Amino acid sequence: MTAAPETPASEFARLSRAEHDDPFAVLGPQGHGDARVVTAYDPGAAQLSAVTDGALYPLEPVPGAEGIFRGSVPGEGAYHLRGEAGEATWEVEDPYRFGPVLGEIDEYLLGEGSHQRLWEALGAHVMVHEGTPGTHFAVWAPNARRVSVVGNFNWWDGRRHPMRRRGATGVWEIFLPGVGEGAHYRYEILGPDGQLQPRKADPVGFGSEHPPANASVVRDIRGYGWSDDAWIETRASHHDRAAPISVYEVHLPSWRRKENRRPISYVEAAEELVSYVKDMGFTHIELMPISEYPFDGSWGYQPIGLFAPTIRHGTPHEFRDLVNAAHRAGLGVILDWVPGHFPTDAHGLGRFDGTALYEHADPREGFHHDWNTLIYNYGRAEVANYLTANALYWLEEFHADGLRVDAVASMLYRDYSRREGEWVPNKDGGRENYEAISVLQRTNTAAYGTHPGILTMAEESTSWPGVSRPVDQGGLGFGYKWNMGWMNDTLEYIRRDPIYRGYHHHQMTFGLVYAFSENFVLPISHDEVVHGKGSMLGKMPGDDWERFANLRAYYGFMWGHPGKKLLFMGQEFAQGHEWNHDAEIDWNCLSDPRHEGMRLLVRDLNHLYRDTPALHVKDCDEEGFQWIGGGDSRNSVFSWLRKGGPGDPEVAVICNFTPAEQNGYRIGLPAAGRWREALNTDAGIYGGGNRGNMGAVEAEAIASHGLPASAALTLPPLSAIYLVRDTA
Structure with missing residues (x-):
């Protein structure tokens, strides 16, 4: 039978002053079997008892350490605490009877700075731990003397739930039974100089209060029923350089x-x-x-x-x-x-x-x-x-x-x-x-x-x-x-x-x-x-x-x-x-x-862009672009070709950035034949004057701009026209 270790009075005093950096060395069960001693902290209690297997074991106040109670609780099974003050009574689980949640692999990856799923180790996680529902809190604060979780579940009192330090990782953790979804919390931190820091939101918290309030909020992010498998399986094709x-x-x-x-x-x-x-x-x-x-x-x-x-x-x-x-x-x-x-x-x-x-x-x-x-x-x-x-x-x-x-x-x-x-x-x-x-x-x-x-x-x-x-x-x-x-x-x-x-x-x-x-x-x-x-x-x-x-x-x-x-x-x-x-x-x-x-217009531009391979397949490839007339500064006209893959019809884009209509404006094209006016920003439906080329132009075998064919166009004022080669 292992006896509970003796605890110096100074350790209890550090706990009651919320200065202890290793609360689990004092609080909770120490020893085993008939020699088990439970130490608990509850500053609101006049009397505190441990309850196990239906039996009540009173804990005695520790002299000189306000709110700390200590007493024998035989056995090795779970227990909970019962507090009394006047006519009020309450029963709670003791968070200091629970072992750590973070494992050795977590500890190693956290210490190394290589934990790619950091959010699964740190933050506030709703879970069942050692058969009891609650929330596990973990935060990185390597230079702190003491870290406590404070929230609406403990009267924002940093003395009540100081956390366990996880060795050289700089991480502090604690499992709080009975705390669940929607609880508001922050971290109360005693800095290396012994000064209390402003209460901090959780750096890996999954929820927050509505601004301007700023406490973190426990959110259970498990168990969502996604129904987007079809998209996930094909999304690579939507992000390729050749995709619209x-x-x-x-x-x-x-x-x-x-x-x-x-x-x-x-x-x-x-x-x-x-x-x-x-x-x-x-x-x-x-x-x-x-x-x-x-x-x-x-x-x-x-x-x-x-x-x-x-x-x-x-x-x-x-x-x-x-x-x-x-x-x-x-x-x-x-x-x-x-x-x-x-x-x-x-x-x-x-x-x-x-x-x-x-x-x-x-x-x-x-x-x-x-x-x-x-x-x-x-x-x-x-x-x-x-x-x-x-x-x-x-x-x-x-x-x-x-x-x-x-x-x-x-x-x-x-x-x-x-x-x-x-x-x-x-x-x-x-x-x-x-x-x-x-x-x-x-x-x-x-x-x-x-x-x-x-x-x-x-x-x-x-x-x-x-x-x-x-x-x-x-x-x-x-x-x-x-x-x-x-x-x-x-x-x-x-x-x-x-x-x-x-x-x-x-x-x-x-x-x-x-x-x-x-x-x-x-x-x-x-x-x-x-x-x-x-x-x-x-x-x-x-x-x-x-x-x-x-x-x-x-x-x-x-x-x-x-x-x-x-x-x-x-x-x-x-x-x-x-x-x-x-x-x-x-x-x-x-x-x-x-x-x-x-x-x-924007809607139609999007649909034309998506439906016309020449406008997107080689967005990032110089083979997909060719100037027709990029140098007509006198008329402020720009014209170019967009090209897709083999068999994709070319698109000619012509922009007139003057407020004057230009008639008979000849541009070179790669082939004679019909070129459909796929979009004209001067169309009446877009708020324009309905000027243009009556839906199509016929390119002739007249060389222009270094290309074998050309067409004479009407360029509406302040407009862009898209011509798509008709290959039918």
Whole structure:
């Protein structure tokens, strides 16, 4: 029989002061059989007893240690505690009688910083442990003296549930019986200097309170009934470079508002958003960050709960409803992912255990002046693991089809937006952030390796080489890169008065110099319609008719240009005012035929793009593009051919960016015969003047532009025309 060890009075005092770093060495059962002694803590109890096999064993108060009770409880079976105070009595399980949940493999992977399924070890997990239902809590805080779970189940009292330290891993854990779905909690941490830290939300928590409240919420994320197998099995074909990819970017809180201006729910979006995007012909929905964030004005780009779908729209299972519905409709779902920085809010990751844990201690490496945010310490194995595992979490648990990584340039360069002396060079004296590069490469390798068929996209605003090149070929490993240069140049051009456009013709053609150096997406994103930049319609010069015609022609240029497509919500119907994240987009303007015409144009562009192989099969291949007339700056006309695979009819795209109709404008074509006018942005249904070529042109065997045939066209003012070779 093993006797219970003697416990010095100082250990009890440390417990009652909530300073003990090894509470399981004192609390709970010690010893075995008839020598078993139980020590329990309950500051609200006047008397405390242990109950086992129907027998009551009173525990005696420990002198000098308020709330601590101790006594013999023979046997080795389970017991629970019974407390009394006045006329009140209560019975609870003793969390300190339960053994650890994390196993040796978890401990090894956590210590090594290589736990790809980190969310299965850390966070709050509803489970049955040793035959008892409850929740297991685990958190990484290696420099803490003491970590406690506090919540609405223990009066937010850090003395009640200090956690078990798991050796050198820096992880603390505890199983709390009786705590389940919906419980609110935080971590109370005593820092290495003995100072109590602000209460922290769970870095791997699956749920949160409604902002501005910020406690974590226990969510059971197991057991969702997915019905998207058909999509998952075929999605690789939807993400290939040869596939049509047209993305509808959505800020869910302002896409639709419901009664009392509340944001649309995930469940409502599963019906309304999915059906709208499907009808519009887009192939993917890209959601601006939905991982939990405290400040609405950040649009989600300053997240704190990286593992929690924001409660603004519903619970984790309800978010799965949205993804599942999209997949069943044949739509992919891309999530904006933000590994570049995090906010300084007291309940977040900053100085999490009283030290610079997730971030750099040196502000020259660890602070973004542009955004007043903290930068991850990418060189720390556990932090790199945290980010990589988070990416895999969204792909695994929520069936996300891809991640669009925000602000990649800010990660790649140590001197990003910094003056001389405000940054720390790398080990070779350069500006490249080797550690961040490694995290991006590691994440892309893991994402594509564990979830074949997904895609990743980089918002990278510089000319960093090989962004969409595989890692084993020296690249960053992304599937696609946003073409920010194309976006900036073409928007500068289109907002000019047409009388001056001839002097800036190169802004529309320069993108073709590098168009095939990466797998590019052409983005007109939320960034182009905020902070005083106005709406897309507001950028256009001229009177009302010219503004709409300019925008129609620009979209025609964009959809005919090599590269995948992305358009931010509201721009598909030419919303008149700048995007406001606090209100829904201006659906009311669709009662105006000009706005409805724009919506119909974008819908038809999407369907033409998807249904016409020459417009997408070689989006990322220089063999799929050929200039017809890219140099007519005097008339501001651009014309080119798009080519698909063998047997796919060529498409000629002709854009006139002057407000003058041009008659008899001859362009070269690769073959004589009938060329169908598949789309004309000046069509009356789109709000145009119905000028054009009566549905088709007959190309003659008259050489022009280095091609064997040609046709004389009518080019409506401010228009784009698509001609498809009739091979019948």
